[in-house]
Amino acid sequence: MNGLDFLNDVNQLIIQQSVELADLISNVSSENRYTVKVPRGDTIYYATESSDNFQRTCFGSGRAFTLRLYDRTQQEAIHLKRRLACGNCTFWCYLQ
Template sequence: MDKQPTGYHMGLVPVGVPPGLEYLTQVDQILVHQKIELLEALTSFETNNQYEIKNSLGQIIYTAKEDNDCCTRNCCGTLRRFQMKIKDLHDQEVIHIVRPFRCASCCFPCCLQEMEVQSPPGTTVGYVVQEWHPFIPKFSIQGASKETLLKIEGPFCACKCCQDVVFKVMGKDGDNVIGQITKQWSGMVKEMFTDTDNFGIQFPMDLDVKIKAVLLGACFLIDFMFFENVGDSGQRCTVFG
């Protein structure tokens, strides 16, 4: 494991900041790297996804692991319900994510994708809610009371060979762009033969740390919806419409 990031320590928690999220108040960018699972790469047998969450220097600040059962992973594929535990360097769970089983397509406006983000575990801080659109992936970032705070909009085609795929993070009215979630191109071999993905998340430094945590949840939902490959029948790209 990389050495601890500069400024990372256990101390007094700032007012309004959930325990364990203090470091997020100091950054405007985080990186999410999915770990390669050897069994999955060799056999296409779906295992629990694992991720390392890093700062811009590549130092690990959190780890994340999907919590699911074998039957759900391999029968429900990318639509599977799951819970995800995000832990700090002291192995304390600081964020808990819950994704229920929802509809597969944007073509139908009912039962769209939704994800709940908790920090600390058991205390809801926000939701990621898919918005219906026939051609473009859109999401609302909502607070604990389901009020819309930000919007996310992706490209018409979420599959772009040899280049990054950008999902814009905008104000609640969908006007000004304040950040982005970027699926980073990992190279031809890795993209073709594994489903391990790399993402970058950018947001304003002064954004509420709870909403930063919800944007992290949005990154995982985007990964599962558009870039997760399950067995030979999985889809590595999505075109709306």
């Protein structure tokens, strides 16, 4: 099985963020990594985030990012792209 085939018989997913030691001891925020598991504990996907350090620092959860999910065979299964979502943003020109 590969790609989205892992989701055929799954009715619940558990997403865990991997915490980086550098994030805990400094003010620098690194790109996030996640594991996607089924309730019995098997990992079915790994996810990596690509985002800009400036946006992670200034916009937090409203930042733009690209998220790639890889299956157990290390093939990209899902590719998500989110644009900057800043509702009360003083950097209006940055949104264009």
